Amino acid sequence: MFDLIVLSVFNGLIYGLLLFMLSSGLTLIFSMMGVLNFAHASVYMAGAYFAYSLTPYLGFWGALIAAPFLAGLVGAAVERFGLRHVHGHGHVAELLFTFGLAYLIEEFVHLVWGRNPLDQRPPPLLDFPLFTFAGIDFPAFKVFMIVVALGMFVALWLILTRTRIGLIVQAALTHPHTVGNLGHDVPTVFTLVFATGSALAGLAGVMGGIHLVTNPGMAQALGPIVFVVIVVGGLGSLAGALIASILIGLLQTFAIAVDASLADFLRLFGLQVTRATPGWEVWSITLAQIGPMLPYLLLVLMLMLRPRGLLGSRDS
Amino acid sequence: MSARPSLLEVEELHAFYGKSHILQGVSFRVEEGEIVSLLGRNGAGRSTTVKAIMGEVPPQGRIRFKGRDIAGLPPHRIARLGLGYVPENRDIFPGLTVRQNLELGIKDPRRQGRWTVADMFKLFPNLEARADVPGGVLSGGEQQMLTMCRTLMGDPALVMIDEPTEGLAPLVVEQVARLLDEIARRGVAILLVEQKLTIALRISRRLYVMGHGRVVFEGTPASLRADPALRREWLEV
Numbered sequence: 001m002f003d004l005i006v007l008s009v010f011n012g013l014i015y016g017l018l019l020f021m022l023s024s025g026l027t028l029i030f031s032m033m034g035v036l037n038f039a040h041a042s043v044y045m046a047g048a049y050f051a052y053s054l055t056p057y058l059g060f061w062g063a064l065i066a067a068p069f070l071a072g073l074v075g076a077a078v079e080r081f082g083l084r085h086v087h088g089h090g091h092v093a094e095l096l097f098t099f100g101l102a103y104l105i106e107e108f109v110h111l112v113w114g115r116n117p118l119d120q121r122p123p124p125l126l127d128f129p130l131f132t133f134a135g136i137d138f139p140a141f142k143v144f145m146i147v148v149a150l151g152m153f154v155a156l157w158l159i160l161t162r163t164r165i166g167l168i169v170q171a172a173l174t175h176p177h178t179v180g181n182l183g184h185d186v187p188t189v190f191t192l193v194f195a196t197g198s199a200l201a202g203l204a205g206v207m208g209g210i211h212l213v214t215n216p217g218m219a220q221a222l223g224p225i226v227f228v229v230i231v232v233g234g235l236g237s238l239a240g241a242l243i244a245s246i247l248i249g250l251l252q253t254f255a256i257a258v259d260a261s262l263a264d265f266l267r268l269f270g271l272q273v274t275r276a277t278p279g280w281e282v283w284s285i286t287l288a289q290i291g292p293m294l295p296y297l298l299l300v301l302m303l304m305l306r307p308r309g310l311l312g313s314r315d316s
Numbered sequence: 317m318s319a320r321p322s323l324l325e326v327e328e329l330h331a332f333y334g335k336s337h338i339l340q341g342v343s344f345r346v347e348e349g350e351i352v353s354l355l356g357r358n359g360a361g362r363s364t365t366v367k368a369i370m371g372e373v374p375p376q377g378r379i380r381f382k383g384r385d386i387a388g389l390p391p392h393r394i395a396r397l398g399l400g401y402v403p404e405n406r407d408i409f410p411g412l413t414v415r416q417n418l419e420l421g422i423k424d425p426r427r428q429g430r431w432t433v434a435d436m437f438k439l440f441p442n443l444e445a446r447a448d449v450p451g452g453v454l455s456g457g458e459q460q461m462l463t464m465c466r467t468l469m470g471d472p473a474l475v476m477i478d479e480p481t482e483g484l485a486p487l488v489v490e491q492v493a494r495l496l497d498e499i500a501r502r503g504v505a506i507l508l509v510e511q512k513l514t515i516a517l518r519i520s521r522r523l524y525v526m527g528h529g530r531v532v533f534e535g536t537p538a539s540l541r542a543d544p545a546l547r548r549e550w551l552e553v
């Protein structure tokens with residue numbers, strides 16, 4: 001039992017931090033543009049594929065830097081040459097633009113890398129169990145992922161709150177016109193934030209592509225959950241994104257680990273629920289089965305009860 | 317009239333919101349270091365005029381600042397030429413501290429301008445006492461001071477201030493007036509958008525009155541005082 005809990009916490013944490021690496025950039029972009037960027041998870045996927053193709057030439061460590069950099073360039077180009085022009089036609093146009101872009105990237109991946117999953121291994125330097133606890137091996141690569149994600153949070157936090165450019169970004173998230181009137185080049189700030197968010201998604205992709213599997217369904221698998229994270233965490237809030245990511249990560253891994261149903265629960269109170277009981281189909285659903293539903297349940301409840309999210313400063 | 321071009325020259329300025337033709341050929345000028353007021357009733361088009369100059373509303377017509385054509389430039393480029401703008405909604409950054417709000421007014425931290433954070437705190441000890449609290453918790457009057465000070469931190473040669481005294485208590489209105497005096501004393505020109513005459517008549521060198529998207533009067537405080545019919549038609553409610 002104890003080892004199951006330890007394992008679930010560890011896996012939940014890794015999954016949550018992977019979500020955070022995606023949602024940190026997205027929440028800033030969302031807050032700035034006022035619309036969801038549907039292509040964000042596709043940039044994460046692109047990061048994984050970039051790393052796959054670059055690793056033979058640069059090695060893992062080279063790819064760990066080059067792939068996010070490429071993803072950042074893609075993000076900057078998308079903002080500068082695409083979104084900025086669509087912006088004048090309103091939010092619906094922007095939304096549809098990012099929607100189309102997500103499919104474009106996916107088709108591009110199909111064309112270049114094919115539809116089959118690609119195997120990526122952790123680098124030899126990180127391919128060993130770092131330590132054993134409660135009878136469970138903790139692979140060095142997974143611990144590395146945790147360190148990188150937390151390091152990213154600290155770095156972003158310091159930049160946003162301690163540097164001048166960070167202050168300008170913070171102010172521009174909510175008051176872009178005022179910041180422009182004070183003489184700051186808000187369009188360039190937007191490009192910078194978009195590029196940084198995309199690079200972070202690319203970084204998540206490099207690690208997600210190894211931790212999970214590099215495949216064309218990667219974006220679809222994580223994209224919707226990342227939206228849940230930024231709504232639950234609160235628009236534009238980095239700390240909110242971190243808390244919501246870990247919350248949802250833990251929620252999902254624990255749900256999957258618990259193979260109990262409502263029927264089991266009722267049995268604890270001496271109520272006999274069997275196949276013959278009316279509504280058996282409902283009573284017999286296990287928590288593991290509804291696990292994938294939980295983030296969306298949280299999303300719906302959050303929007304109804306607290307639309308600005310856990311730590312959001314303004315209504316979405 | 318001097319032979320030199322004015323600091324700000326607006327000629328035949330037109331502006332639209334959708335299909336409605338809001339500014340219908342506005343012309344006026346502001347010289348170096350001069351205090352000029354733009355008066356008029358609600359809806360006369362005063363805010364739209366300053367927004368069009370700043371590039372927040374697309375302008376049509378000629379706008380020259382320091383001899384350069386600025387119509388069509390993005391707001392941050394216009395601001396960097398030395399044109400400051402204090403909008404009517406007291407748009408402080410509520411989540412940032414008072415000090416951070418002031419620091420964001422600085423365009424280039426390597427250049428020492430006419431104003432420092434210390435100057436602002438000396439002028440408004442209230443702000444110094446609250447330097448490290450979020451701007452959002454300040455009173456309306458303090459927020460007004462903060463927005464004006466923030467714009468001044470960018471060291472403008474001309475500052476356009478939209479209704480700085482609206483909704484403020486008489487004592488706070490006096491503080492605003494003192495800051496306007498201080499701005500003028502340091503050689504910064506002011507384009508003051510107002511509805512009430514009290515401060516405008518006292519500090520302006522020249523005044524313009526707007527009505528229905530046009531300038532309907534141009535003159536000095538003395539000539540406006542001497543024209544009750546005009547005041548009745550375009551200013552008094």
Ligand SMILES: Nc1ncnc2c1ncn2[C@@H]1O[C@H](COP(=O)(O)OP(=O)(O)OP(=O)(O)O)[C@@H](O)[C@H]1O
Nearest residue numbers: 333338356357358359360361362363364365404511
């Ligand atoms: N965003 C907008 N969309 C459509 N019409 C607008 C908009 N803003 C202002 N107007 C209209 O433009 C006209 C001029 O407005 P403006 O804000 O310039 O007036 P003002 O002289 O500043 O008066 P006040 O600030 O007291 O309302 C008004 O008739 C107003 O209804």
Ligand SMILES: [Mg+2]
Nearest residue numbers: 362363364404
């Ligand atoms: Mg107005």
